[in-house]
Amino acid sequence: MTEIADLAEKAVKEAVRLGASDVSALCYGVREGMVRFSNNSVTVTKNLINVELELYVAKSKKRILGASTNPSPNGIRDFVKQLLDACQHLPESPDYTPLPRGKRYRASGAERTAPVADKLLAVSRDAIDSALSEGAKRVSGALTSRNVALSVYTSTGVSGSDVYGSTVLNVRAFAEGDASGHGLSCAPIVTGIGAEEAGQRAGEYAKKAVGAKTCQAGTYDVIMSPTVAADIFQHVASAASAFEVDAGISFLSGKKGKRIAVNGFTAFDDPAAEGGLVRRRCDDEGVSTGKRTLIRNGKLETYLHNTTTARKFKEETTGNAGIITPHPWNLVVEPGDRSFHELVKEVNKGIIVTNNWYTRFQNTRTGEYSTLPRDAGFLIENGRIKTPVSGLRISDSIPRQLENIVAMSKERRWVQWWEVWLPTFTPWVLLKNVSITRAIG
Amino acid sequence: MDEDLARYAMETAQEKGAEYVEVRLQIDRETQCFLKNSIPEPAVILDAHGLSIRVLCDDALSFAATNDLSKASIRSLAEQAMKSAKASASMVKNPVRFSREKMEKAKWAAAEKKKLANVGADDLFKLLRELDSSIGKEKHEVSFVNKLLSASITVEEKIYLNSDGADLRSRVPRFQFYSFVTASYSGKLQTFTIPPGYAQLGESGGWEVVERLKLSSFVPEEAGKLAEAVKATENPPQETVDVVLGPDVTGLVSHESSGHPGEADRVLGREAAQAGESYLKKKDLGYRIGSSEAYVSDDPTMPHSMGFYLYDDEGVKARKRCLIDGGVIRELLHNRSTAFEFKLKSNGSSRATLYDREPIVRMANTFVEPGDHALEELLEPVKLGVYIKSFMEWNIDDKRLNQRYVGMESYLIKNGEVKAPVKNPVLEITTPKFWSSVDARGKDLGFRAAHCGKGDPMQAIPVWTGGPSIRLKNVRVGRR
Numbered sequence: 001m002t003e004i005a006d007l008a009e010k011a012v013k014e015a016v017r018l019g020a021s022d023v024s025a026l027c028y029g030v031r032e033g034m035v036r037f038s039n040n041s042v043t044v045t046k047n048l049i050n051v052e053l054e055l056y057v058a059k060s061k062k063r064i065l066g067a068s069t070n071p072s073p074n075g076i077r078d079f080v081k082q083l084l085d086a087c088q089h090l091p092e093s094p095d096y097t098p099l100p101r102g103k104r105y106r107a108s109g110a111e112r113t114a115p116v117a118d119k120l121l122a123v124s125r126d127a128i129d130s131a132l133s134e135g136a137k138r139v140s141g142a143l144t145s146r147n148v149a150l151s152v153y154t155s156t157g158v159s160g161s162d163v164y165g166s167t168v169l170n171v172r173a174f175a176e177g178d179a180s181g182h183g184l185s186c187a188p189i190v191t192g193i194g195a196e197e198a199g200q201r202a203g204e205y206a207k208k209a210v211g212a213k214t215c216q217a218g219t220y221d222v223i224m225s226p227t228v229a230a231d232i233f234q235h236v237a238s239a240a241s242a243f244e245v246d247a248g249i250s251f252l253s254g255k256k257g258k259r260i261a262v263n264g265f266t267a268f269d270d271p272a273a274e275g276g277l278v279r280r281r282c283d284d285e286g287v288s289t290g291k292r293t294l295i296r297n298g299k300l301e302t303y304l305h306n307t308t309t310a311r312k313f314k315e316e317t318t319g320n321a322g323i324i325t326p327h328p329w330n331l332v333v334e335p336g337d338r339s340f341h342e343l344v345k346e347v348n349k350g351i352i353v354t355n356n357w358y359t360r361f362q363n364t365r366t367g368e369y370s371t372l373p374r375d376a377g378f379l380i381e382n383g384r385i386k387t388p389v390s391g392l393r394i395s396d397s398i399p400r401q402l403e404n405i406v407a408m409s410k411e412r413r414w415v416q417w418w419e420v421w422l423p424t425f426t427p428w429v430l431l432k433n434v435s436i437t438r439a440i441g
Numbered sequence: 442m443d444e445d446l447a448r449y450a451m452e453t454a455q456e457k458g459a460e461y462v463e464v465r466l467q468i469d470r471e472t473q474c475f476l477k478n479s480i481p482e483p484a485v486i487l488d489a490h491g492l493s494i495r496v497l498c499d500d501a502l503s504f505a506a507t508n509d510l511s512k513a514s515i516r517s518l519a520e521q522a523m524k525s526a527k528a529s530a531s532m533v534k535n536p537v538r539f540s541r542e543k544m545e546k547a548k549w550a551a552a553e554k555k556k557l558a559n560v561g562a563d564d565l566f567k568l569l570r571e572l573d574s575s576i577g578k579e580k581h582e583v584s585f586v587n588k589l590l591s592a593s594i595t596v597e598e599k600i601y602l603n604s605d606g607a608d609l610r611s612r613v614p615r616f617q618f619y620s621f622v623t624a625s626y627s628g629k630l631q632t633f634t635i636p637p638g639y640a641q642l643g644e645s646g647g648w649e650v651v652e653r654l655k656l657s658s659f660v661p662e663e664a665g666k667l668a669e670a671v672k673a674t675e676n677p678p679q680e681t682v683d684v685v686l687g688p689d690v691t692g693l694v695s696h697e698s699s700g701h702p703g704e705a706d707r708v709l710g711r712e713a714a715q716a717g718e719s720y721l722k723k724k725d726l727g728y729r730i731g732s733s734e735a736y737v738s739d740d741p742t743m744p745h746s747m748g749f750y751l752y753d754d755e756g757v758k759a760r761k762r763c764l765i766d767g768g769v770i771r772e773l774l775h776n777r778s779t780a781f782e783f784k785l786k787s788n789g790s791s792r793a794t795l796y797d798r799e800p801i802v803r804m805a806n807t808f809v810e811p812g813d814h815a816l817e818e819l820l821e822p823v824k825l826g827v828y829i830k831s832f833m834e835w836n837i838d839d840k841r842l843n844q845r846y847v848g849m850e851s852y853l854i855k856n857g858e859v860k861a862p863v864k865n866p867v868l869e870i871t872t873p874k875f876w877s878s879v880d881a882r883g884k885d886l887g888f889r890a891a892h893c894g895k896g897d898p899m900q901a902i903p904v905w906t907g908g909p910s911i912r913l914k915n916v917r918v919g920r921r
Contacts (some may be wrong), residue, residue: 034898040534043711044503044799047518047522056483064484067485067487067489069488069508070508071508076908086486089562090481090563121528142897171714172713178840247478247621247623248632258572270854316501357717359836361834362834362865366630418715439869441871
């Protein structure tokens with residue numbers, strides 16, 4: 001920690017010495033271990049040890065941002081000079097906003113033992129064995145554990161550090177034919193990972209998905225698992241970034257203070273959420289972070305801001321910098337009041353989607369998109385789970401779906417995996433009237 | 442870059458008992474600029490610099506990387522890689538082995554006439570301002586209410602050594618451009634990208650790429666065409682029709698439904714929990730997937746291409762690969778590990794994006810081979826059909842069987858002639874149906890740049906997708 005704190009401080013002082021008016025440095029020390037497996041066999045182990053410096057520099061209202069993985073004293077000096085040299089040739093930015101004054105804050109979190117791949121093997125084995133014991137024939141996945149030590153130092157008086165971790169176990173089990181099921185467990189540290197439960201869920205879904213057939217395209221009620229709901233909600237949180245709004249590519253443009261979801265839907269960004277996979281006490285500009293309610297009872301309360309977008313929107317920064325793009329840290333969706341079985345009972349004609357991938361937009365401004373259910377899916381008729389289904393596509397719009405939320409579960413899960421970049425704590429979600437399509441031929 | 446350090450890393454792993462070692466020292470430098478609503482965002486300069494080691498020991502594979510390039514750190518990294526390989530050996534049910542390949546010493550680079558070392562962020566901003574002006578505020582009564590433009594230059598340099606004798610130095614400079622535009626017409630707001638389909642214009646090469654891509658004419662012309670597309674109100678026909686696809690669409694289809702399922706690591710299940718598997722099985726070489734007009738290739742050696750390389754990241758010499766040959770699956774994309782499983786030779790498909798990413802099986806420049814038809818000849822026999830020239834939304838399932846492309850610039854075809862624009866025709870079709878419906882291919886071969894995602898951690902690798910206009914017989918087109 002001392003080493004990366006020194007690097008951040010040195011970089012800022014060097015930039016100030018060279019005439020910069022505003023400087024913010026973030027120095028990350030990252031250690032990551034990973035075990036990947038497929039067909040019940042470990043395919044590769046990985047160990048990564050990196051130190052990365054991110055530096056924002058402004059001089060004469062000209063702005064530049066850099067990232068370097070050359071952390072030697074000479075490397076830092078050369079990189080700072082490179083940024084300042086490049087900066088002087090840039091155009092002045094009408095959006096230039098001085099970095100705000102800040103304060104020192106104390107280190108959070110204890111330094112942890114660095115994760116290494118060989119310490120993750122036993123957990124991976126538990127996941128594989130649990131899936132097989134539920135009837136899976138073959139199991140694939142990855143267990144990734146990451147420790148991040150972050151130091152922040154700015155020319156405006158901010159200095160401090162955070163230590164946080166994220167561990168993600170992603171399990172995909174296959175039974176006969178193409179039947180597959182997905183299990184996931186996310187926690188700040190590896191001891192929080194439920195390997196047996198994730199493996200069992202993947203294996204059980206795979207077994208239940210055997211014999212899946214496609215069904216007619218049309219309008220169905222859909223129960224989204226937390227994994228699927230997290231994918232959709234992360235796009236909502238991203239669309240709340242004032243950068244996306246200002247760039248005109250957000251379906252939340254012009255919606256601040258307006259109803260965008262059903263009454264009772266509440267979601268917030270929380271950089272210190274318990275169980276969250278990111279922990280940040282100040283953002284990339286050195287501004288203190290905090291819990292920010294994005295949507296309260298269906299109404300969009302705020303966009304996510306850095307100081308530049310806040311000035312432009314005549315609002316206060318929300319402590320979500322990104323120097324260029326403000327962004328959420330951990331998204332938390334308030335739970336509903338139903339059990340999973342109560343959600344199923346409410347559906348006459350519907351589909352359970354346990355996993356999805358490949359969400360793409362036809363029009364980001366209106367939120368029209370499609371995504372592909374993957375792994376186990378099930379038809380619901382008259383409140384009962386019937387046959388497994390596959391080969392479908394959700395083809396709808398996110399704003400429409402936010403207004404079509406019928407109910408949510410009491411149970412919530414943390415989700416982050418290959419398809420969901422934003423750590424999201426979300427319940428199961430029941431949506432009415434979702435458009436389902438399928439390929440022809 | 443310090444070659445001695447790479448040799449030291451290799452020797453350390455060998456001392457510890459590695460049966461195979463490879464070391465990659467890599468520097469990636471990037472300068473990227475954004476213009477949002479005609480106002481510059483901060484310029485971005487990235488410098489990723491480090492070393493990776495990959496070892497095989499006791500049939501187990503281990504990868505490790507760091508940017509701490511002290512000898513002590515490199516020794517510790519090599520030891521950790523060996524320790525993890527040995528520890529995992531008891532959980533390796535399917536031994537990881539590599540095919541025997543001819544290894545060479547070579548120094549290679551993508552051609553670079555106007556050195557990117559002489560290009561700065563100020564040059565990128567100047568270019569973006571010109572392109573922003575060329576798009577303007579409106580075209581054809583359609584207002585452009587928001588614009589986000591990006592241009593970037595990258596230089597990738599590598600030293601690659603392995604214990605089988607490969608000794609390679611490489612340098613690949615690239616330029617790329619993309620943009621988002623929000624258009625407003627008659628109360629309707631529509632976002633699109635230039636080029637459409639969230640693609641990029643990009644090539645390997647120096648600053649001369651900007652002229653080669655004809656950006657100054659392409660960007661405003663495309664903005665005009667897409668503005669007209671925003672005005673479309675007519676729905677596509679609902680009956681079975683013939684469809685003509687433009688190169689933008691054809692290229693992505695070849696990438697998604699031939700290139701990806703043709704990656705041998707997917708076929709073997711190695712990417713199952715992330716990027717997915719494939720409709721192809723190990724026994725499927727020679728399987729007929731399409732008509733006699735279906736031809737797809739992948740060629741890393743194409744000059745100027747985005748996915749250009751002459752040796753892959755396992756030291757294997759690159760060559761053109763024939764994926765679909767007259768409708769028949771002819772070849773998969775292999776690295777040395779999958780080639781061993783298939784009892785074949787690697788065809789040089791192993792790539793990694795950065796120093797801290799493991800090399801895996803990747804495409805380079807995947808494309809439908811051109812035919813001999815002019816566009817007019819493709820259209821001529823179509824009594825009623827749809828011409829989908831470009832698209833925005835697309836996706837495909839993780840076995841690569843169920844794909845969808847939603848048209849952007851699209852037209853009705855009547856009696857062999859292009860008629861009124863049609864609104865968002867949806868081609869949602871299975872892969873066998875698609876390739877079996879290919880009836881004729883044009884000669885207007887074109888390419889788009891993209892960054893293809895795969896791997897865990899994710900690796901977005903530069904590729905070209907390409908093809909000519911093609912005609913599909915008797916398919917259904919949906920409405921959004």
